[in-house]
Amino acid sequence: MTPRNFPWYLVTGLLIGLTVGLVIAWVVAPVQYMDTAPSQLDTASKDQYRLMIAMAYAADGDLDRASARLALLGDADAVDQLAAQAQRNDAAGGAADESNALSLLSSALLRGAVAAATAAVSSTQVALVPDVTPNAGQTQAALTASPTPAPTATPLMTFTPRPTPLPEPTAGAPFALKSQQQDCDPDKSLLLQVEVQDAAGHPVPGVRIDVAWDGGTDYFFTGLFPEIDDGYADFTLQPQVNYSLRAGEGGETINNISAPQCTDKTGTNYWGGLELVISQP
Amino acid sequence: MRRRRIVYFVLAILLGLGAGLFYAWMINPPALGSTTPDTLRKDYKTDYVLMVAEVYQKEHDLGRADSRLAVLKSSSPLRVVQDAILDASDLGYSQTDMSTLAALAVALQNSGGTP
Numbered sequence: 001m002t003p004r005n006f007p008w009y010l011v012t013g014l015l016i017g018l019t020v021g022l023v024i025a026w027v028v029a030p031v032q033y034m035d036t037a038p039s040q041l042d043t044a045s046k047d048q049y050r051l052m053i054a055m056a057y058a059a060d061g062d063l064d065r066a067s068a069r070l071a072l073l074g075d076a077d078a079v080d081q082l083a084a085q086a087q088r089n090d091a092a093g094g095a096a097d098e099s100n101a102l103s104l105l106s107s108a109l110l111r112g113a114v115a116a117a118t119a120a121v122s123s124t125q126v127a128l129v130p131d132v133t134p135n136a137g138q139t140q141a142a143l144t145a146s147p148t149p150a151p152t153a154t155p156l157m158t159f160t161p162r163p164t165p166l167p168e169p170t171a172g173a174p175f176a177l178k179s180q181q182q183d184c185d186p187d188k189s190l191l192l193q194v195e196v197q198d199a200a201g202h203p204v205p206g207v208r209i210d211v212a213w214d215g216g217t218d219y220f221f222t223g224l225f226p227e228i229d230d231g232y233a234d235f236t237l238q239p240q241v242n243y244s245l246r247a248g249e250g251g252e253t254i255n256n257i258s259a260p261q262c263t264d265k266t267g268t269n270y271w272g273g274l275e276l277v278i279s280q281p
Numbered sequence: 282m283r284r285r286r287i288v289y290f291v292l293a294i295l296l297g298l299g300a301g302l303f304y305a306w307m308i309n310p311p312a313l314g315s316t317t318p319d320t321l322r323k324d325y326k327t328d329y330v331l332m333v334a335e336v337y338q339k340e341h342d343l344g345r346a347d348s349r350l351a352v353l354k355s356s357s358p359l360r361v362v363q364d365a366i367l368d369a370s371d372l373g374y375s376q377t378d379m380s381t382l383a384a385l386a387v388a389l390q391n392s393g394g395t396p
């Protein structure tokens with residue numbers, strides 16, 4: 001068969017058909033998945049699901065239930081994911097109660113993990129974190145263009161009884177300034193580091209800290225950096241700007257907060273940071 | 282001869298079409314991990330609605346509850362909650378959870394929602 005006699009029209013037909021087939025299957029009528037699990041959601045939907053878990057936890061205080069729900073998302077590190085989402089939500093100007101809820105759940109899980117580890121080390125028989133088995137049923141995918149297979153029966157979600165709701169993080173006496181000191185670590189230049197504690201000196205997560213200065217206001221929350229401390233929060237100061245700050249509802253207003261000037265060994269001045277400890281009396 | 286070539290040409294297109302559909306639907310479909318809440322299995326959807334109802338019970342903000350239910354892409358939020366109540370009953374949810382769902386359904390109904 002010479003090239004001239006080769007049936008090119010058949011090859012052309014195949015290519016046309018193949019192209020049309022791919023366009024139909026990938027663009028016009030792509031595969032529709034049904035009966036999926038939360039772990040198979042896209043990133044934005046997972047964020048929405050995670051947010052609802054945190055908001056529900058803030059509403060009912062049921063940590064076991066929140067843990068079971070988070071397990072469904074299949075996150076490698078749920079605590080980090082919650083803290084990171086709280087920071088993203090803050091940065092994007094999201095609702096304050098949403099960031100607060102994400103931060104609260106992150107801190108509660110961290111505390112639960114630490115308590116469980118402590119309990120294990122001390123060889124007590126008390127299980128502080130219940131063994132929650134997520135419902136990871138097999139997903140049934142079905143094509144829109146083909147008959148949907150009957151879904152396989154999978155175990156259904158089960159929940160544990162409800163404990164009493166969590167106390168509000170700011171319950172108790174108003175927060176007031178306990179101590180203030182300069183931090184001349186060049187790595188923490190212009191960084192306002194706040195540590196919020198309860199009356200017993202324990203860090204308190206989820207406390208809103210309002211900041212005001214001439215020409216602006218902002219707020220941030222404790223508990224977004226559980227790797228540092230549950231009661232820790234920070235804020236970047238501007239040079240030569242005076243700030244006022246208040247922690248929690250009805251807390252003491254702390255005035256005249258500004259970045260201090262530090263001097264290095266060569267006599268060069270630079271802006272340092274500040275460390276505040278705010279606590280309940 | 283010409284007519285036979287046209288028939289073969291059409292057959293080649295159909296063969297290519299079939300091969301393209303088979304490849305894109307069966308061999309290389311879009312990866313799981315890109316789905317949205319409206320595709321969730323019934324029990325997960327019901328639990329999502331329960332979360333919305335739990336939050337509503339605390340904050341009493343029907344607008345926010347409405348927008349949170351919208352991700353399930355149903356024709357009406359009231360219908361979503363009513364379906365969730367039926368599914369929750371089948372799934373053996375506790376009386377407390379059923380009451381929480383019912384409270385949201387009543388609020389949606391009173392606000393003028395239609396199933």
